[in-house]
Amino acid sequence: MKEVINFIKKNNIGHIKENVKLSNSTTYKVGGVARLFVWPKTVEKLVLLLQKLNKDHVSYKVLGFGSNVIFSDKEYDGVIIKLDSFDKVKINDTVITAGAGVSLVKLAYKAASVGLTGLEFASGIPGSVGGAVFMNAGAYKSDMGYIVSEVKVLTPELEVKTLYNKDLNYKYRSSFLQDNPNYICLEATMVLRHGDKTEIKEVMERRRQKRLMNQPLEYPSAGSVFRNPEDDFAGRLIEECGLKGYKIGGAMVSEKHANFIVNAGGATASDVKNLITYVHDKVKDETGVDLKIEQEFVNWE
Numbered sequence: 001m002k003e004v005i006n007f008i009k010k011n012n013i014g015h016i017k018e019n020v021k022l023s024n025s026t027t028y029k030v031g032g033v034a035r036l037f038v039w040p041k042t043v044e045k046l047v048l049l050l051q052k053l054n055k056d057h058v059s060y061k062v063l064g065f066g067s068n069v070i071f072s073d074k075e076y077d078g079v080i081i082k083l084d085s086f087d088k089v090k091i092n093d094t095v096i097t098a099g100a101g102v103s104l105v106k107l108a109y110k111a112a113s114v115g116l117t118g119l120e121f122a123s124g125i126p127g128s129v130g131g132a133v134f135m136n137a138g139a140y141k142s143d144m145g146y147i148v149s150e151v152k153v154l155t156p157e158l159e160v161k162t163l164y165n166k167d168l169n170y171k172y173r174s175s176f177l178q179d180n181p182n183y184i185c186l187e188a189t190m191v192l193r194h195g196d197k198t199e200i201k202e203v204m205e206r207r208r209q210k211r212l213m214n215q216p217l218e219y220p221s222a223g224s225v226f227r228n229p230e231d232d233f234a235g236r237l238i239e240e241c242g243l244k245g246y247k248i249g250g251a252m253v254s255e256k257h258a259n260f261i262v263n264a265g266g267a268t269a270s271d272v273k274n275l276i277t278y279v280h281d282k283v284k285d286e287t288g289v290d291l292k293i294e295q296e297f298v299n300w301e
């Protein structure tokens, strides 16, 4: 890692931080230490960095806002790449182009403030544009697949390329990028519609209140743990199995929303993982439904 750090400094790639606690960079507030965090300044610097990491066989992971990942408690012996510098937003009539590091919540409020409708669903999703494009984040029967027209990516061959909506293979919480995790989203272009500012803001406020009522936002979590099975709700099945409030270590099935597991205080990543496995198996045994997990385990093998 010393050599990688020297390379980053020599080539002025961007800010770095060594031995960073992942619990401070993920919304579950669990996970071990990562050897190195890097914030590349530009696409060119990102390419240089990846060339070096590939050459030296150093593992890396792009991290958005850490609101859908569960890093294990062990050290991540690699580089966490943060695209916070990719923060430009351009609005041209109904078309918004936003860098991968832009906050989805802020983008939704920005769209509302200029009277654009279509991003209201995103106003309570605490991720980055890159993470949302990757996850096909969504809510209220809408998702990124409805609005993204194209995404600028860095391919595994380190070429900048445009992928169009049809290439992104968007389905419920899945995308081409999830199937091809060596692609990096650099920026996304979304097509919205003109709307009434007051109405848009009212919809967002109503939904914010609903989330505050129904979701355990007072605790660290990563949102819904399981994807909803067709024509049903994971939360309903978990509740039916009597699991609300069930705890392993510091991890607990939320009393407010059964499809949320929360860090009720001092949870380890293993507590969270063990509880997810327990809930999955119990639901399978009692209802026959094989719930699919929405969150991503990183560095467990």
Ligand SMILES: Cc1cc2nc3c(=O)[nH]c(=O)nc-3n(C[C@H](O)[C@H](O)[C@H](O)COP(=O)(O)OP(=O)(O)OC[C@H]3O[C@@H](n4cnc5c(N)ncnc54)[C@H](O)[C@@H]3O)c2cc1C
Binding pocket: 027, 061, 062, 063, 064, 065, 066, 067, 068, 069, 083, 100, 124, 125, 126, 127, 128, 129, 130, 131, 132, 133, 134, 135, 136, 137, 138, 139, 177, 183, 184, 185, 186, 215, 217, 221, 222, 223, 224, 296
């Ligand atoms: C309270 C709460 C509520 C939530 N509500 C919702 C909801 O309503 N709907 C919903 O869909 N989700 C919800 N989530 C989950 C989460 O916010 C989304 O999945 C979000 O899109 C993740 O974005 P992120 O930037 O945090 O991604 P991260 O968790 O940082 O990363 C997720 C994955 O995306 C990859 N990734 C990130 N950036 C890039 C990039 N630039 N290029 C390539 N890959 C990248 C990462 O490598 C990782 O594999 C919620 C989470 C919380 C904590």
